Each structure stands twice: as C-alpha cells, then as structure tokens.
Amino acid sequence: MRSGLPSRLCTLFALSSVISLINAFYIPGFSIKSYFDNEPIPVRVNKVYSDRSQLQYAYYDLPFVCPPTGKKHANHASGRSISLNLGEVLRGDRIMTSDYDVAMGQDQECQYLCSHRTDRQAIKRATELIEEGYVAEWIVDNLPGATSFVTVDRKHKYYAAGFKIGYRDFSPLTGKPKYYINNHITLVLRYRQAPGRAGRNGGKVIVGFEVYTKSIEAAHRDSTGCPQDLHSDLDGMETYIAANTTTLASKYPSSSYLPEQDDTDDGSTLTIPYSYSVYFREDDSIEWSKRWDLYFNNQEDSNVIHWLAIINSLVICSLLTVIVVMVINRTYKQVHGKDGSNDDGKLLLKRRKPGNGAKSPRLREKAATGLLEQKGEGGREDDWSSDEELVEDITGWKLLHGDIFRPPPYAAYFAPLIGSGMQLVFMATGLLVLSCLGILNPSFRGGFVSVGVGLFVFAGIISGYFSSRLYKTFGGMNWRKNTLLTALLFPGLLFTTIFILNLFVWAQASSTALPFGTLVGLIALMLLIQLPLVYIGSWYGFHHCHPYEHPTNTHSVARPIPEQAWYTQSIYAALIAGFVPFAVVFIELLFVFRSLWQDKSGYYYVFGFLSIVSLVGILTVVEVAIVATYIMLCQENHNWWWQSVFIGGGSSFWIFLYCIVFYYTKLNIHGFISGLLFFSYSFLACTVYGLLTGTVGFLTAYAFVRRIYGAIKAD
Template sequence: MAGDFRIRLGHLVVLLLSFSFGQSFYIPGWSIKTYSDGETVPLFVNKVYSDNTQLQYAYSELPFVCPPSGRIYGGSALMSGTSISLNLGEVLRGDRIMVSDYELSMGKDEEARYLCSHKVDRKGLRRAQELIKGGYVAEWIVDNLPGATSFVTVDKSRKYYAAGFKVGYEDFSPSTGNPRYFINNHVTLVIRHHQAPGRDGQHGRKVIVGFEVYAKSIEADNRNATGLPEDIHDVHNGMELRMQPNATLLEKYAESSYIPEDLDDADNGPTLTIPYTYSVYFREEERLEWQNRWDLYFVNEEDSSKIHWLAIINSLIICGVLTAVVAVIGTRTIRGDIKGYKESSVEDGKTKSKRSKGTRSPRKSAEKNGLLDQIGDADTDGDVSSDDELPEDITGWKLVHGDVFRPPAHGVLLAPLIGSGMQLVFMATGLLLLSCFGVLNPSFRGGFISVGIALFIIAGVFSGYFSGRVYKTFGGQKWKKNVVVTATLFPGLLFATLFILNLFVWAQASSTAIPFSTLLGLVALWLLVQLPLVYVGSWYGYVVVGSWEHPIKTNVIPRQIPLQSWYTKSMQSVLIAGLIPFAVISVELLFVFKSLWQDKSGYYYMFGFLAVVSLILILTVVEVTIVAVYIQLCSENYQWWWQSFFVGGGSALWIFLYCVWYYWTKLHIEGFVSSMLFFSYSFLACAVYGLLTGTIGFLTAYAFVRRIYRAIKAD
C-alpha cells in the first residue's frame, strides 16, 4: 500500500524549476503511444468514487475484487499489483493507480475470459453493498484514457462518454420489497483504435482513441469447468450479494440482502464466491483522430455553449452599465469637483490676502503647490485642524484630504493579506493561461493541482514584494516579522484546515486522505522554498523600492466621521457591492459546480469561456470598488483601506450562500463526513476567491484615491 503514496522527488524538483510536467503529461500531437498487432496493452485500475459523497477508495484495496496475482506482462516490465508513481496532483485528488491482471493484446478479441473467483466474507459483502447503495463507479485506465460508458445525445446524432462504470446496482425483491444488491462481475472492454500518423501508421501500428467499459452482473451458477458462463450474452440472473443467514436469522431475513451487523458474525461466518470474467473487443474508429480522442468526453459541455454565450452577454451588460457609471464619476463629477475646488481655493485666497498683511500670500501658495499642500504645511507646523481654512462650499470627498491616507488600523494584518492575494492572482492567471493554450489538459492527470501548487510557491516573490511595499507604506518598521507573517498566515491557515479535515478522511480509510509523507513534502515546499522567496520579494519591495508616495500630507489629529447612511455602512455596502460581481459569474458557476460536485466522472474543459468571464469579473470588481470607495469618501468617511478590501471580495459571501443553496437543492450528499467536507472545501474556495478579488479591489481603490487627490494637487 505504501507504493500508492510515492511521489518521486525528481518530479517535484522538475515541476518547480523547469515546469516539466511528469510522466503522465503529454502535448497533443507529440507524445503518442503506438501499438503493433499482438502487443500488450496494459490496463490500470485506479479508484471508485460517487457523486453522492466526497470519499473515494482505491479499487485494488476493495475486499470484494480480485487481488493482483503478481504476473508479469509479456514483453514489458510491468507486473500486476505494482503501484504507479504519481505526481503531486494525482495524490491530492485521490488517485491510486495500479497495474491490473486484465490481459489485452492489440487487435486480439476475447469473447469471454476468466479472471478469478474471489471469496468474500460477510464484512466484505456489506462493504460491497454500501458502495453499490452509494452509487459508486470505478475508474480504469488504458493508454491514459479513463474507461467510459458511452451514451448518445438527445437527438441521437452524436455519441459521448461518461467516465467510469457502475460497481453494481440495487433492486428490490418483488415479494418482500427488501433491497437486493447485485455486483457487476463481468465487463466488456471495447478498445477503439485508429491508424497511427506518420511512418508508424505506414508500418501498421495503431493508436488508441477510445476505451469503453460495459459492465453486467452474471450469476455464479451455470458455468463450465473454466469458470465461464454458458452464455455470456443471454443472462437471466445476476450475481446477487446475498449470503444465507445463520439459523437464528434465516426466517426473518431470508429474502433480504441486509444482514444486521450486530447479529451476524462477520469473521467466522460463511463466505460468498464471486467469479469475475471479461470480454475484449478491438474496433477500428476511422473518423476519430488521436488528437481529438478526448472530444467525446466534452460533447455534453459543447451542447451548453449557447448558455455560456448568454452568460457572457449578461456579464457584459452588467459590466457596461458599471463602466458608464465609473465614466460619469471620472469625467464629470470628479473633474467638476476638482475644477470647483480650484476656483473656490483661488477666491478664498484673494479674500485672505486682503485681510492679512506681512504673511505669505495664500494665492501664491495655491498657485505653486495647491491648496492641499498649504493646509498640509500648516498641519505639520502644529495646527489642530485645517477645516477653518477651507472654502465654505467645499464638501464631500475633498473634506477628508487630510485623513484619506492615514494608515489603517491593523495594517500589519492587511499587508500580508494583500501579499497573499497577489500570490493567488499570479497563480490563477497562470492556470487560466496554461489551460486556455491547452498545456493543462485532461491527459495531464493531476496537472491542474500540481502546476497550481508550483505557481503558488513561485509567486511567493510577488507576495513578499507587495506585502513589503504595503507594509512600509503603512509605516511598519519590522519588515522581517512581516515576512514571517506573510509566508505563514494564509498558507498556514490553509494547511491547518486541510490537516484537520484529513484526519476525518483518514478515519474513513479513503484514498482522498493525503498521505503523511505527502504532507511532509508540502511542508518542506512551504518552508524551504516559499518562505525564502517571500523574504527575497519583501526585501526588494521594502528595502530597495520602498513605500508608495502619497500626493498630500496627513493631519495630526484625525477628523471626526459623521453619521453614515445605511448603504454606506460596512456590512451593507459589502453585501450590495458583492452582489454585482456574483451576478456576473453566477451562470458560469452552475457549470463549474456541476463538474466539481455532480459530474465527478466528467471533465470541465470550457476554460475559454471561464477566462472571458474571469476578465469581465475582474473589470466588474474594479469598477464596483471605485464606485463604493467614491461614495464612501463623499460621505466623509476616510476609513477606506479595509473597506475596499472587503468590497472587492464581497461576492465571496454570495458564492458561499450559493454553495449552501446548491447543497440543499441539487446535491444528494450522504453522511456527516461528506457534508463536512463539502462545506469546508466550499468555505476554503470562497476564502481564496475573496482574498484574490479583495486584493484586486484594494489595489484598485488605492490607485483611484491617489489619482484623484494627485489631480487636486496638480491643479
């Protein structure tokens, strides 16, 4: 079992330093595996999973399947029962790939072949019944393609694949109504191949373009001496998972598949022998090229492209309205305020020059440095407040000029959050770009997670840089302490949460549990790679580049904030502002959630649409933050630092509420652990999303505030 958890150190080093994505990765058109007639085609077993739970299990460790015999495949070094080395992403997603005993030879059909007869006790029987009742499906792999069950579209014009095949099925006794469970102990494997491109094809070699699995249940009786059924096609009775109850329970549970665990002896009771057989057929697929062999897995998603376009149009309309609002604020309102402010300042300067003699002319000062510099100079000399020097008709955001750049409370916490947010921005951008260009594709099993972790670690440089600059802008002095907080705050909370959740998964003996050796590897990457990168970035941002310069000075004594309207208060403004970005991505969330939670056997690959929606989302967050901060400053509330961060990430609250709604209305998750995992993972995903968009909102607001007050100074 330990072999299942191996991660080769070379894979991690290559992944981090040169982005060579491991042995399971290939670029379409380059790494093609070809087979000649009679050549062995290895079949790998992976795991079983269900849409009704978050717990997965290694197929080879199930107590009711054939154990590996240890035989060596002809003409290769593969031995059945050998665990395949996995990359980091495969381990984290619960993959446990092992070489199977199924024999496949290219071009050689097998109408019926015996695999084994496995004896199962009552404990193993109950385990099989639980998995069948939970709707579990098995994933097998041939030539990096997951075994799939084929279906046709509604109009019957196209075929598509759903990865995996059912472990068994549930039925009910016609006489008693009690549940009966049947295991699929026979599989028909259909390998679809195509002529290999180039010279290999001229020499008769083939490539695999499809792998289909059709499972059925066949009773253990009526078999010949080799263990094969008399008729593999005409099957009347399935292999029921039912064992004769002991004498005390025979009368009560005679027609039921259910045996009470507390009344039956699982260790010393009788056993049930399950025979396993399989058929193999090779069929040529002339119309499907090797580079397009994954298309059948995405036919369902392609049919929903119209909905994606409607979602994009909806997002563009919302973003267009916001753009118009921001344009009005920028081109008319703010420019008008600045122009009126300048005229009022000059007129007020003329009045004061007539009343006082022997002092510096306010008019000359206003013409030279702007009124705000004049006020700032007065504050620096010890004046309590500069409001008495302002023209009477100056209101709104112009009144808080002396406090708008006052460092926020708990800035030592905000700076690391901004750094971690930029780390996530870099990671998300890289993943989207690599996915859109096809570098990250389904053939790179576990690649999305592996590359995401690598990008996150490398982006520690950006995290340290932005955290260091923001920290120094806030007036921080202990920049090395800020490095430690930046490198450990968000990654540490994330790791601690995953570790606690992992304890519950460990207790369920699920392959979803992260092995302890992998946890140690993640800690090593975190502390030995990311932490030094954060230090380098922070040193450059804090020591070399330094803080951002503010266009005006800050008053000595903070101004009193007047009573705020209900819509400008913190929570209300965050909820209102967050609803708009949520409306932009709500439709696309349907497809993402369906792929993650409902169709675990499917693959989300509409990254082009996701990238477009993400760009619109970022633009929407930028514009919403600008509008919200402008309204807040017009209400004479200068505490915008944290507020801009919360407004930018406000849609995360609505997404989490959407997750709760999705859980109750769309999903059929069973069990406490699975429900806990769903809400925990949803919360972590929303926290990551909120941190990312919150950072974008903060930096946008900071640039906006500096721009409008610099414009006043310039005038």
C-alpha cells in the same frame, strides 16, 4: 473603401482570435503512444467514486474485488503503484497496474480472472457502495474507461467516465431491494492508424475506451470460470449470504423469530467469480487529438448557455462602465473649478463670526500641504483672530486630503494579506493562460492543481515584494516579522484547515485523505521553498525600493468621521457591491460546480468561456471598487483601506451562499463527513476567491485615490 478595408480585416482577425480562444485547445497534440499488433497494453485501475458522497476509495482497497497477484502484465507487475503528481494525489487518485491481459488487436471472447471468497463484512461493504451508486475508474492509454450513451435520435454518442460496480433491483415477491455485483467486464478499445511514420510502420493509436458490465451468477459458468453463454440473459450475482440458522438460534435462544440475515461473522462466505472480455474495433471517424470530445459531447448544447453568460456579463459590465465614466467626469469637474471650488481649482473657504460664544476650531487645512488657499471676502489673505470661525464652503472627498493616506488599523496584517492576494492573482492568471493554450487539459490528470500549487509557491517572491513595500509605506520597521506573516499566515491557515479535515477522512479509510508523506511534502514546500522566496522578495522590496509615494501629507490628528449612511457601512457595502460581480459569474459557476461536485471527474474543459467571464468579472470588480470608494469618500469616510478589500471580495459571500443552494437543490450527498467536506472546501475556495478579488479591489481603490488627490495637487 480602401481605408475601411484594413479596419474590417482587423475586426475579423480580432473576432477569429476570440473564437479560437473560446474553443481553446483542451487536448494537446503531443505524447502520442503508438501500439503495434500483439503489443501488450497496460490496464490500470484507479478508484471508485459517487456523486452521492465526497469519499473515494482505491479500487484495490475494496474487499470484494480480485486482489493483485503480482504477476507481470505489459512489463509491469500487477499491484504496483503508478507515480502520481500532487494534483492526482489531492483529487484522490490511486492508480495501480492490474492483472488484465490486453494486447493490441487480440480479441478475447472470455478470460477468467479469479474467484474471490468474501465474508459477510465484505458483502455488506459491497451492498453499501452499490446503494450509494459508486462507479469505478480504469485507465487505458490515459483514457478513463467510460460508459457510452446514444442520444434519442441516435445521431450522437457520448461518454460518461466510469462504470457501475453493481446495481440494485427489487424482488417481485417481497418488494425488498436486492443487490447485484458486476463481475464480468467487457472492454472495447477503439483504434485507428497512427499518424506519421509510426502509422506507416503499422502502429495504431487508441481513440476510445468503453466498458460494459454484466452480473452473472457463479452457477452459470463452465470449468474455466467463464460464463456458459455471455449473450443470453443469465441470473445476476447477488451479494447475499444466507443466514446460518444454527448461529442465529444460539444468538437468539429465547426468540421465536430469527432474522433472515445477520452481520455476525459466522464463517459463512460467498465466492464471486470474475471474468472479462476484450474487443478491438477500428474507428477512423475519431482523430487522436479529438478523442476526448466524446466525453464532452453531452455538453454541446450548453454552449448557448455559455454565450448567454458572456452576454449577461458584458451588459452588467457596460452599465458599470457608464457609472464609472460619470464618476470620473464628476471628479474632473470638481478638480477643475466646478462644484465648490474657485476658478483656480483651489478650495475656497469663507469666514464668519462665531455665534453664541462658540470657540474657533483649529483648521487643520491651514497647516497642511498648501492645498488650500485662504481668502477673505475682499479677495485678500486675512489673519484669522481667535474670535472668528472658518466654515468650509465645500464638502465631500476633498476634505479628506490630510487623512486619506493614514495607515489603516491592523496594518501589520493588512500588508501580508495583500501579499498573499498578489500570489493568488499571479496563480489564477497563469492557470487561465495555460488552460486556454491547451497545456492544462483533462488528459493532464491532476495538472491543474499541481501547476496551481507550483505557481503559488513561485509567486512567493512577488508576495514578499508587495507585502514589504506596502509595510514600509505604512511606516513599519520590523520587516522580518512581516516576512514571516506573509509566508505563513494565509498558507498556514489553509494547511491547518486541510489537515483537520484530513483527520476525518483518514478515519473513513478513504483515498480522498492525503497520505502522511504528502502532508510532509506540503510542509516542506511551504517552509523550504516558499518561505525563502518570500524572504528574497521582502528583502528586495524593503531595502531596495522606496515606499509608495502619496500626493498629500497626513495630519497628526485624524479628522472625525461623520455619521455614515447605512449602505456605506462595511458589511452592507460589501454585500451590495459584491452582488454585482457575482451576477456576472454565477451562470458559469454552475458548470464549474457540476464538474467538481456532480461529475466527480473534474473534466471541466471550456476554459475559453471561463477566461472571458473571469476577465469581465475582474473588470466588474475594478469598476465596483471605484464607485464604492468614491461614494465612501463623498461621505467623508477616510477608512477605505480595509473597506476596499471587503468590497472587492464581497462576491465571495454570495458564491458561498450559492454553494449552499446548490448543495440542497442539485446534489444528493449523504453523510456527515461528505457534507462537512463539501461546506469546508467550499468555504476555503470562497475565501481564496475573496482574497484574490479583495486584492484587486484594493489595488483599484489605491490607484483611484492616488489619482484623484494627485490631480488636485497637480492642479
């Protein structure tokens, strides 16, 4: 009993560690901002977005909202842009201070904001955005304004980030759609006493930010601009300007029918009054460190699905593990005197007389590395005459010892791609670790992308090292050219694609488009920081490190590759092998896709589950690479270099196919530009993923090949 107690404690500790990793912190416990009574609280406006479009727009770029006045609110002038990190810019954020006056603890029944005069083009724009279901995102104390929902049993409450800028209704008489703009906003800020000394001094922290909208016609307002009765049912503010009959008659002089509305700018306008209310509600049921939980409560039931995804991954990985063990066991037997080798573990050759005047082929093994011991029928070494032919008594992967480490075709591109793949491996590992530790979380807006770019750039030194050393192993001499290819090939292709897509988005005046300054900054980041780091790593790897040593020498003449089975050919092997890792991760991919393409908020938070699935997925790629490489070698095919990359990255094809299915079955995206952005960015993401897993597949295959041929030499 005593001896079993420590093992049980270790098991419990391991389980608790796994559970804590899964639940991981996604909210940090620092940077708490305390507010005292009557202290101004800045309200910031960000952007509008929709799950039907990939185009986002800055809130103050909308032609039908109140423009900023420039007056100071909470010590900041309205309309002033807030400094953004790279991730925020890339996700389309455009955060600016607003004219909303909010002070801690001060309720405001109604506060007039402005009356904005809009023309027909602005009204048309408002109608289009309402039709597409756009919602606005405002920010208070780093919390996005949310629309609150309650479950059917009224036991749980959860938030959906953003609030609608308007709604559509239908006329009971004509059945035609009518559009109303939400011109009265009610802000509800939930607070509690601040922890520690600040709380004892009267400080309060904000733990919830809710936004409620209402559309109120201009006729139902008093002299101050506020609605006469906020709590009664009032007619909404319709986005409609009556047609000017005089203008229409002059435009259609010979027509007896005049349209009800025309887009011609005839000077007609519609004045939209805006107002807001503010209420503070104390809520001690929410801890500050848990204030983001309400944004994720609607996903609590999905935990069961996450666990099913993990179980599914473990089952597939376990089956592959059994296969890998069988492969290694079979290889061990072949090396140690079974399945076609002699008792000493060396390959046995027999001789026979050539028939039908056949010429004796030259046996490359005789001049190779001494791996083969040539024995006659009497057990002694014979001198082979020109009229005799050697026939190998074995087949399979052992015959490739003189060609297995022959440099691959297009080796000048192979090494730079593997170097970039090592960058991606380092970046992905760092992101998952930081996310599980809680450093990267939804409250760190844009942090995931910003840190990812930083890790990728910093890993340039790793990329240069591996690329140059592999390039040196292939016999390359122009290491500077290899350095430039490593630093510019893959990152340059990514940047060029993003730049071309950016031209389409620029034409739509969307905030999704990268500003020119950001593009210049990315170029500077690539040329002034990443390139020197790649150069340093490449210089060190080429001049201060030896090439990777191989256990066998390479023959001068390549061995002919026999006809291959269809399933070992590059395309089919990659598709078949890639389906297995895809089957491991596809359930978790559904949640990632929902966060990226449907919610638009990007608030994916279950990094613990994602990390476990990712680890199992990488382990699956490793095992698939071993099995597929072994099958390939058994077919006497020594062109395994590129094949290992394709096999490792084959799951990216299935993921892209899954993106297409997701687009047509789950999304409701309209417009050519939105579709172009979806498929282009999905393709880029799958390319990055494919290069990452392809690099893992190559490293695994390389280690496996060196191991089994090194075992023969050692034996």
